[in-house]
Amino acid sequence: MSLSFHWFLPTYGDSRNLIAGGHGTSMAGDRPASLRYLNQIAGAAEENGFEAVLTPTGAWCEDAWLTTAMLVETTETLKFLVAFRPGLVSPTLAAQMAGTFQRHSGGRLLLNVVTGGEPHEQRAYGDFLGKDERYERTGEFLHVVRELWQSREPISFAGKHIRVDDALLNNHPDPLPPVFFGGSSEAAGPVAARYADTYLTWGEPLFAVSKKLEWIRRLAVDQGRILSYGLRIHVISRDTSEQAWAEADRLLEAIDPADIERVQANLARSESEGQRRMLELHGGNTDRLEIAPNLWAGVGLVRGGAGTALVGSHEEVAERLIEYSRLGITHFILSGYPHVEEAYWFGEGVLPILERRGVWKHPSRREIRPAGTPFAAAATS
Numbered sequence: 001m002s003l004s005f006h007w008f009l010p011t012y013g014d015s016r017n018l019i020a021g022g023h024g025t026s027m028a029g030d031r032p033a034s035l036r037y038l039n040q041i042a043g044a045a046e047e048n049g050f051e052a053v054l055t056p057t058g059a060w061c062e063d064a065w066l067t068t069a070m071l072v073e074t075t076e077t078l079k080f081l082v083a084f085r086p087g088l089v090s091p092t093l094a095a096q097m098a099g100t101f102q103r104h105s106g107g108r109l110l111l112n113v114v115t116g117g118e119p120h121e122q123r124a125y126g127d128f129l130g131k132d133e134r135y136e137r138t139g140e141f142l143h144v145v146r147e148l149w150q151s152r153e154p155i156s157f158a159g160k161h162i163r164v165d166d167a168l169l170n171n172h173p174d175p176l177p178p179v180f181f182g183g184s185s186e187a188a189g190p191v192a193a194r195y196a197d198t199y200l201t202w203g204e205p206l207f208a209v210s211k212k213l214e215w216i217r218r219l220a221v222d223q224g225r226i227l228s229y230g231l232r233i234h235v236i237s238r239d240t241s242e243q244a245w246a247e248a249d250r251l252l253e254a255i256d257p258a259d260i261e262r263v264q265a266n267l268a269r270s271e272s273e274g275q276r277r278m279l280e281l282h283g284g285n286t287d288r289l290e291i292a293p294n295l296w297a298g299v300g301l302v303r304g305g306a307g308t309a310l311v312g313s314h315e316e317v318a319e320r321l322i323e324y325s326r327l328g329i330t331h332f333i334l335s336g337y338p339h340v341e342e343a344y345w346f347g348e349g350v351l352p353i354l355e356r357r358g359v360w361k362h363p364s365r366r367e368i369r370p371a372g373t374p375f376a377a378a379a380t381s
Contacts, residue, residue, distance in 0.1 A: 003325055003360045007045035007343055008335030009053040011062040016338050018251050020259040023118055023304025025266040026060050033062055039074050041339045048347025049362040052079035054333050057114050072105045077364040083112040086141035087127050092167045095148040099173040112180045117272025131271045135187035137161035142195035149176055184273040193219035198331055202274055203233030203308035205292040210327045230331030231324055234299050234309035237317045237346050248311045252298050263302045278307040294320050314349035
């Protein structure tokens with residue numbers, strides 16, 4: 001078993017405190033998301049052995065395609081997990097963009113397909129489909145994209161939501177970008193089973209994650225497919241458990257109660273089943289936030305989307321990650337506040353433990369061989 005670890009690129013800004021908003025709600029950090037700063041995060045991720053960085057999508061952050069394209073030249077091996085929404089761009093154009101990105105980056109693109117669960121934000125983009133229809137469109141979209149990536153002949157498709165005639169790519173992406181996809185609603189499962197390479201879920205207690213993965217596995221078997229699985233979660237890892245929980249307490253104390261009220265009201269409008277599950281973990285309360293060993297729901301008080309964090313010593317966090325991996329999780333998409341510093345806390349504290357336990361290996365570290373004595377052969381001849 002070899003696990004893959006990915007970091008997060010906060011294209012809305014960063015902070016030493018939790019940033020309120022996201023997923024249809026405006027947000028901004030006191031460290032602006034300048035290209036200079038995002039390069040620092042990308043560099044920290046690459047240096048510490050993260051395989052890729054996830055970029056969010058929405059009106060509350062910078063565009064993921066443009067931002068990551070600008071970071072290609074300043075990184076060497078780091079991949080970019082670009083989030084985007086089907087329906088806001090044609091499948092032919094999206095397939096073409098993926099091919100262009102792969103060629104210019106040397107094959108460093110991964111795709112995170114986000115159907116969209118906030119109807120008010122979708123309408124702001126001109127999308128007025130209902131939730132189930134959005135998932136139908138996502139399936140049609142991915143069908144066309146995957147056909148275009150591999151077909152040498154023009155393809156035509158006429159679905160309920162998408163239609164293309166005689167579409168053909170001049171250059172196919174090589175390698176094909178892996179497709180990451182998440183969704184907890186009934187309509188999401190069949191789309192994931194048929195078109196995703198990696199199914200993503202947010203951090204919930206082990207039994208809830210296990211139940212969800214079994215659901216997707218059964219659907220994938222019906223399609224004759226085997227998927228990989230990923231977990232999106234935050235981390236607060238320190239040398240000792242006491243230090244980690246002290247940091248979680250500091251983050252909690254810095255939250256403005258007005259922000260909790262504002263964000264929870266906005267998130268209550270969400271049609272996302274995953275978001276509903278995140279809200280249930282804390283119920284808007286600021287106590288009893290450790291909902292499972294080392295699993296803290298405090299992030300979700302003010303942040304949409306992934307709302308839990310693993311909190312503890314490096315050893316404890318490593319053990320919790322291994323427990324998730326035993327369920328079948330092989331991709332971990334992590335983040336922390338602030339993202340530069342937390343990349344080093346995790347990279348220097350947790351990843352070496354996982355490497356010693358044989359479940360992770362630095363994806364780009366060059367093997368260092370002992371240096372020989374210069375001119376040794378000449379000296380003895």
